[in-house]
Amino acid sequence: MQSLSVEIIAHMIDALVEKGWCEWPNAISNELCLQLLNELDALDEQGQMEEAGIGRGQQHQKNHGIRRDSIYWLNGQSEAQQQYLAQMALLQQQLNRELFMGLFEYECHYALYSPGDFYKKHSDSFRGNANRMITTVLYLNPQWQNEWGGELVIYSEDGEQVLHTAMPEIGKLVxxxxxxxxxxxxxxxxxxxxxxxxxxxxASTAINLDPAR
Structure with a gap:
């Protein structure tokens, strides 16, 4: 089964240092992505997906004007989850080895956007509280068509310039x-x-990899 290789991860790390982001089509096999998609669909049918919110801790709230999607946190309960988490563990190991980032934990959830859903411009970590250091997004959508929308748009640090637009195609890792x-x-x-x-x-070991600095 196709998986992240040391070579792929090396290219990712180079791009992170140079640009702050990277996109790798076909990083994860279609076979594993379809297993994960089938699991997500089953969770949705069983009513186990929960409405997503914004903020953390006491600041957590639901705001349909900012975010509309449903989520389910992965916990390694299935073989497909275990395979994916193992590949993320390899990525974590290489990031720590090459960039001395001190990453110690990986958390992730399924995200399901129904027709009409979106997530307005935001950042995943706030300055002075940089415990989330690296974001990953794996897409599970086979035969995605451009006219369906749903693109991930990456902006410059000031939020003014579009740096990249990624279509949510199966196997793509951003x-x-x-x-x-x-x-x-x-x-x-x-x-x-x-x-x-x-x-x-x-937070005490967080480092700044902003390529503009």
Missing amino acids: VFLSEQTPHEVLPTQQPRASIAGWFRCN
């Missing part, structure tokens, strides 16, 4: 610096499935 990378999900016309994840770091 990785970027959590704190320095505003991004949004444009409205989708078809059900859109992904796994969003974050490598976390102790």
Whole structure:
């Protein structure tokens, strides 16, 4: 089964250092992505997906004007989840080895966007609280058509310039610096499935990899 290789990860790391983000089509095999998609669909049918919110802890709230999607946190309960988490563990190991980032934890959830859903421009980590260091997004959507929308838009650190637009195509992995990378999900016309994840770091050991500095 196709999986992340040391060579792919090396290219990702080079792009992170140079640009702060990278996109790798076909990084994860279609076979594994379809297993994960089938699991997500089953969870949705069983009513186990929960409405997503914004903020963390006491600041957590639901706001349909900013975000409309449903989520389910991965916990390694299935073989497909275990395979995916093992590949993310390899990525974490290489990031720590090459960049001395001190990443110690990875958390991720399924994200299901129904037709009309979106997520307005935001950042995944706030300055001075950079425990989320690296964001990953894996797409699970076979035969995605451009006219269906649902693109991930990556902006410059000030949020003014579009740096990249990624179509949510099966097997594609997008990785970027959590704190320095505003991004949004444009409205989708078809059900859109992904796994969003974050490598976390102790705040005391967080480092800045902003390529502009």
